[in-house]
Amino acid sequence: MRPHRKKRLAIIAFIALSMSAAAGLTMFALSQNINMFYSPTQIANGEVANDLHFRIGGMVKAGSVEKSQDSLKVNFVTTDFVNDVPIQYEGILPDLFREGQGVVAEGALSAQGIFVATKVLAKHDENYMSPEVKAAMEAAGASPQNHSGLSEQ
Amino acid sequence: MLDVIQFSSFSEFLHMGGYAFNVWSVYGLFAVFIMANLFLPLRKKQQILKEQKRRLLFSEAADDAQAPAGDK
Amino acid sequence: MWLWFAKLGSPKWFYELSSKWLPWLVGAMAILLSVGVIWGLLFLPPDYQQGYSSRILIVHVAVAGTSLAFFPLMAVAGTITLVWRMKLADMVAKNAAPLGAWFSFITLATGSIWGSVSWGTWWEWTDSRLVSMLFQFFLLLGVISLRSALEDSDKAAKACALLSIVGCINVVIIKYSVEWWNTLHQPSSPVSLSPDSPNGPEFWIATGIMILAVYLFLAVSLILATRNEILVRERQAQWVQDLVRQE
Numbered sequence: 001m002r003p004h005r006k007k008r009l010a011i012i013a014f015i016a017l018s019m020s021a022a023a024g025l026t027m028f029a030l031s032q033n034i035n036m037f038y039s040p041t042q043i044a045n046g047e048v049a050n051d052l053h054f055r056i057g058g059m060v061k062a063g064s065v066e067k068s069q070d071s072l073k074v075n076f077v078t079t080d081f082v083n084d085v086p087i088q089y090e091g092i093l094p095d096l097f098r099e100g101q102g103v104v105a106e107g108a109l110s111a112q113g114i115f116v117a118t119k120v121l122a123k124h125d126e127n128y129m130s131p132e133v134k135a136a137m138e139a140a141g142a143s144p145q146n147h148s149g150l151s152e153q
Numbered sequence: 154m155l156d157v158i159q160f161s162s163f164s165e166f167l168h169m170g171g172y173a174f175n176v177w178s179v180y181g182l183f184a185v186f187i188m189a190n191l192f193l194p195l196r197k198k199q200q201i202l203k204e205q206k207r208r209l210l211f212s213e214a215a216d217d218a219q220a221p222a223g224d225k
Numbered sequence: 226m227w228l229w230f231a232k233l234g235s236p237k238w239f240y241e242l243s244s245k246w247l248p249w250l251v252g253a254m255a256i257l258l259s260v261g262v263i264w265g266l267l268f269l270p271p272d273y274q275q276g277y278s279s280r281i282l283i284v285h286v287a288v289a290g291t292s293l294a295f296f297p298l299m300a301v302a303g304t305i306t307l308v309w310r311m312k313l314a315d316m317v318a319k320n321a322a323p324l325g326a327w328f329s330f331i332t333l334a335t336g337s338i339w340g341s342v343s344w345g346t347w348w349e350w351t352d353s354r355l356v357s358m359l360f361q362f363f364l365l366l367g368v369i370s371l372r373s374a375l376e377d378s379d380k381a382a383k384a385c386a387l388l389s390i391v392g393c394i395n396v397v398i399i400k401y402s403v404e405w406w407n408t409l410h411q412p413s414s415p416v417s418l419s420p421d422s423p424n425g426p427e428f429w430i431a432t433g434i435m436i437l438a439v440y441l442f443l444a445v446s447l448i449l450a451t452r453n454e455i456l457v458r459e460r461q462a463q464w465v466q467d468l469v470r471q472e
Contacts, residue, residue, distance in 0.1 A: 023394045035407040036351045094345025126414040128428045130270035170277035179281045179335045194449035205469045
């Protein structure tokens with residue numbers, strides 16, 4: 001390579017490297033704020049400042065969903081398999097809201113430690129299964145939760 | 154894998170298990186996306202060739218008109 | 226090797242070579258696209274949670290994954306433009322930007338249509354995957370407007386090249402956003418041959434075919450647009466004028 005080309009290439013490499021470093025540092029500084037939600041354990045550890053409004057994410061604990069007969073009120077427990085947070089919500093639940101599946105709720109903690117949600121979103125994991133495969137896996141004793149990204153966090 | 158078509162009737166196929174709007178709008182959008190980005194460049198090529206041919210003929214005609222004058 | 230490199234930079238050589246390759250690329254693309262779409266619409270089994278809305282994902286994943294190729298591609302072309310001043314590289318970079326914007330837009334739209342039923346929301350501003358993909362869309366619009374804003378085409382090429390190189394950082398952020406932070410968006414699915422893997426071959430083979438098809442489509446569309454660019458920019462060249470006369 002001719003010297004002037006080498007120089008140009010070096011300048012480009014320098015710009016690219018310094019921009020990446022700047023972006024990396026910004027990301028590192030912002031890393032908590034970029035998280036969309038907190039896990040029940042993060043809440044138990046007091047990582048959430050006395051925020052009025054925040055999001056919580058976890059699994060819907062199996063057998064915890066109680067739907068009201070005459071209204072859209074629903075109570076359930078969200079868990080990361082270490083800590084639990086009870087959630088109260090009134091409204092329409094998304095299609096993928098199921099027990100044992102991921103969920104993200106937006107709202108605030110009440111004085112009683114109940115999370116009163118104004119919005120509930122379902123979180124799908126990265127696994128796609130046909131009903132036959134799912135049945136076969138359950139018969140073999142494996143559950144989709146064991147593979148889920150959420151349970152590892 | 155390829156052993157079964159998932160539907161037993163055409164209306165069931167259109168219905169997509171209740172997700173007709175979502176599934177069909179995504180595949181429709183995908184078709185528009187593919188077609189647009191193949192046919193627009195092809196159409197543009199025809200326009201470019203037409204335009205350049207017109208210019209080329211025009212400048213050649215101009216050259217022809219000038220050439221005899223220049224010879225004299 | 227350097228001779229080959231110099232040859233590749235010649236628009237005429239590229240135009241002639243791509244004339245030979247295009248029929249094959251178009252053929253392969255047409256076959257794979259048909260197989261992918263027919264498989265996706267007729268044969269793909271429903272997901273045990275999502276039902277048939279999971280069929281959206283083979284299109285979404287293929288377009289989204291391919292959209293990440295644009296900034297690296299434009300950065301490589303841009304580096305070649307800046308260092309070696311190769312004409313062809315800038316022609317490719319210029320036409321990649323609008324196509325990349327299309328890819329990003331389709332990614333956002335198809336994802337939104339899936340999310341509206343699965344998550345219960347069309348859009349979440351707090352999800353870093355969603356927002357970084359939107360940022361890519363705007364960055365590409367930025368590259369397009371930067372080029373049209375600068376009148377000196379040589380300066381425009383250099384500025385766009387630099388922006389493309391810097392824009393690659395965002396690709397890394399898009400890719401790893403789902404691992405670094407808590408997001409509503411699911412992480413990418415593992416591909417595994419083991420029989421107890423949750424993602425069976427019926428899902429990832431269909432997705433794989435679609436990804437290949439979409440990459441071929443990217444190549445075909447970009448080559449077509451680059452050939453147009455060559456015809457315009459090289460219109461004074463004898464070989465282009467001969468070609469125009471033949472038409």
